[in-house]
Amino acid sequence: MEPPPTTSANALEPSEATPWAWAICWLMFASTVLNYMDRQTVSLVRPQIREAFHITTDAEFGWILSAFIMVYALFQVPAGYLVDRLDLGWSYALAVAWWSLAAVATAFAPTLGVLIACRALLGVGESFNWPCALRVTARVLPPSARGLGNGIFNSGAAVGAVVTPLAVTALSLAYSWQTAFLAIGSAGFVWVFVWLFVIRGPHRGLLGRPTRPIAGAIPRVPAPWRLYTAHGSVALAALVLLVAAYWLGLSVVWLAIATLILGSLVAALITPLDPRLAPWAMSLGQIVRRKRFWLMATASVSINIGWHFLINWIPTFLKEDRGLDYQSSNLSSMIPFLAADLGNLGGGWLSRKLVARGLSVTRARLAVLAAGTLLCLAGPFVILAHERTTVLALLAVTAAGTASFMVVYFAFAQDVSAGHSGLVVGCLGAIGNLMVAGFQPFAGYVKDSTGAFTPIFWIVGLLPILGFLSILRTTRTRDHDP
Secondary structure: OOOOOOOOOOOOOOOOOOOOHHHHHHHHHHHHHHHHHHHHHHHOOHHHHHHHHOOOHHHHHHHHHHHHHHHHHHHHHHHHHOOOOOHHHHHHHHHHHHHHHHHHHHHHOHHHHHHHHEEEEHHHHOOOHHHHHHHHHHOOHHHHHHHHHHHHHHHHHHHHHHHHHHHHHHHHHHOOOHHHHHHHHHHHHHHHHHHHOOOOOOOOOOOOOOOOOOOOOOOOOOOOHHHHHHHHHHHHHHHHHHHHHHHHOOOHHHHHHHHHHHHHHHHHHHHOOOOOOOOHHHHHHHOOOOHHHHHHHHHHHHHHHHHHHHHHHHHHHHHHHHHEEEHHHHHHOOOHHHHHHHHHHHHHHHHHHHOOOOOOOHHHHHHHHHHHHHOOOOOOHOOOOHHHHHHHHHHHHHHHHHHHHHHHHHHHHHHHOHHHHHHHHHHHHHHHHHHHHHHHHHHHHHHHHHOHHHHHHHHHHHHHHHHHHHHHHHOOHHHHHH
């Protein structure tokens, strides 16, 4: 295997994609598969969860989904900040180990409160996956190859959504819903072992802590202490959040998290930049002064709402709106996510192919983005179809469009601020998933009130248009470093 173009995390971006870099992308694909398997399991065992914990409405179940997503949203900001500054290899490994442990613990939850707490802790660990993965592709791949690299690892979301119904349905029917959580969570520890083995050797420096100071860098102290302190602070914050959720209720916690996330961004925007500011405040202040950041935030909301509705509610839609039984609805939900996998890989491949044929990187990305937006328009037609094959075909087109849109969105997000790509992705993910967390109970409420998801499919189909226009605007916006 040829050596990488550099062995320092401090160096300029690579000029070519090496076999080792592609191997890392496929390993991150595997972590993303596990990420989605752990988060999606609860939706697939919804009937058993509702029965075991005496949940009476879909709005209540929506708050179980929201418990994960709101915490996931909140911790993407510190996750993004940390992965820009700490050792990527160890940070990624610790994140996967954390969320795997939370998934295993879910199997032993004796009460609904403990179940919700485990889901919240899962959100803490999983919040690191995308900031870590996007930081890794920015480190090991040149700009022309990042679309495909992002497509490879992000396709793990769709593959996870395909594999999970097979595994969860089989395990829950043969054993119990607890067995599904236990088995899938345990697989994460195998990934950690493989990851630590693969990143060894001459390539290791690409994933190390930057040796060149960046704006707002964490003061240099021994590496293990940095990692333990950073992740320990995250653990303490998660504990405080769980206590607040127990005493105040999830709706109040969502409002508190929304105030914290959005308030922090606004405060960073209006506070004058000063080298005496805390490092995180300085970095955040630089990011929010970029117009492209706010345009990308709009795109994040537009695409995340649709994607998370699909992965969380398709089995329920197929079972209760289209009359499939438990096993058939779970297994049929695989089909849209097979199409989403094609959207991930196809979108990344097509953008790279268009560049090779002479289009600029920006024009190639926009072409794929426009195609994805058009495919998402199949969403509203789902509610008009009743024949099973037609319903699944329309869901597949919608999922493929959503996935290809997301691949290009990630590539544009990496360009907002090269020196702070982890923090940018974390902030964008926080905003997008914050809105998703509020949207899940709303989707359940619509289902309880009307008996169908009709308004939701209109939202899923039309919102990407707003996201496309926002990203198009970023290509005409020139930001200057503050």
